[in-house]
Amino acid sequence: MSGIWGKNVQVSIFGESHGVAIGITINGLPPGLEVDMEQVLFEMARRAPGRNELTTPRKEKDQPEILSGLLDGKTTGAPLTAIIWNTNTRSKDYSLLKNVMRPGQADYPGRVRYKGHNDHRGSGHFSGRITAPLVFAGAICKQWLAQKGVTVGAHIQSIGMIEDESFADQKEVTLEQIRSFKEQQLPLFNVEKETEMKDLIVEAKEDGDSVGGVVETFVLGLDAGYGNPFFDSVESQLAHLVFAVPAIKGIEFGTGFDIAKMRGSEANDEYYYDEHGQIKTRSNNNGGIIGGITYGMPVVFRAAVKPPASIKKKQQTINVEEGKAAELEVEGRHDPCIVPRVLPVLEAVTALGLMDLMMGGQHHE
Ligand SMILES: Cc1cc2nc3c(=O)[nH]c(=O)nc-3n(C[C@H](O)[C@H](O)[C@H](O)COP(=O)(O)O)c2cc1C
DSSP, X not given: OTTEEOSSSEEEEEEOTTSSEEEEEEEOOOTTOBOOHHHHHHHHHHHOSOSSXXXXXXXXXXXXXXXXXXXXXXXXXXXXXXXXEOOOOOGGGGGGGGTBOOTTSSHHHHHHHTTTOSOOGGGGGGSXXXXXXXXXHHHHHHHHHHHTTOEEEEEEEEETTEEOOOGGGOSOOOHHHHHHHHHOSSOOSSGGGHHHHHHHHHHHHHTTOOOOEEEEEEEESOOEEEEOSGGXXXXXXXXXXXXXXXXXXXXXXXXXXXXXGSOHHHHSOOEEEOTTSOEEESOOTTTTEETTEEESSOEEEEEXXXXXXXXXXXXXXXXXXXXXXXXXXXXSOOOSOOHHHHHHHHHHHHHHHHHXXXXXXXXXX
């Protein structure tokens, strides 16, 4: 049942890229939550394709149609279902791909797993398009979180080898900064890197190739005491959702893999009382989570996004129908870099994971 996730807020996603529609049912939303649809549509537009020269020209409005669970702008508490009709599909682009397995795509493993019955058009249920309903759900979760003073933000940490500053380099990250990220084509702390990054993406596109990158996500305003040790740690909860996002190949919390190079005396986050008597730590190498439980500092993680697999450049592969080697140049409309579009999806699944966690009521006051 790979399409269902959650304990306290449960989501169930469905649809194929070139089918009739895609969508989601959300169970467990509290009744009476006012949903600002403008905000929901804004979040969905951040993920939608065809917004600028850096993404696929497939233009899709990603307009959700709400079938249940919302009355007079407020959640009823019953399952909330939204669908998005697929209106801009060109399946003939994909007819050749039924038997020729695209390297780096789910064609081969998906064919074996589903005994050849999977919808292969536009990657079917494996498509990044299925993340649109997740952004819909995440946008609602963000509104619930906002009422609790919790905000999720993200910036592009890197595209290829070009790096932005990190969250840890900043003195303070304000809500204003997070709002301005949402307006940027490439959300960056150091906006001077934008041109370099754009040039790299355009260069890859002109080569018929693609580039990847890293997204850094952070959560502000989360109190100490959420989470659990072992199987239900906050890291497990978030990593589960982050790896559900297509194209994610790695995650690290706080200082991540670099913590292995430090001594304990450097890695430990020393506690102190700030001027308001609040407990803080001087560093945040543990990314806001120790023992699987939040300690009141921002939760910070970075996720590696791979260069999208569908490229025009000639590649060697196989034709499984003929049982022979084959050459492939992927036609159709593809992104040379999906990092800016994956970023709002990562924010959305983080919001979903946090709401599920907080609704579990593990926080001891
Ligand atoms: C928003 C979004 C858009 C995507 N667009 C593309 C794309 O245009 N071309 C492509 O090859 N992969 C794209 N992907 C990634 C593929 O869906 C993914 O690589 C594939 O399903 C295999 O899964 P895996 O990379 O997680 O192993 C996209 C992913 C997301 C989240």
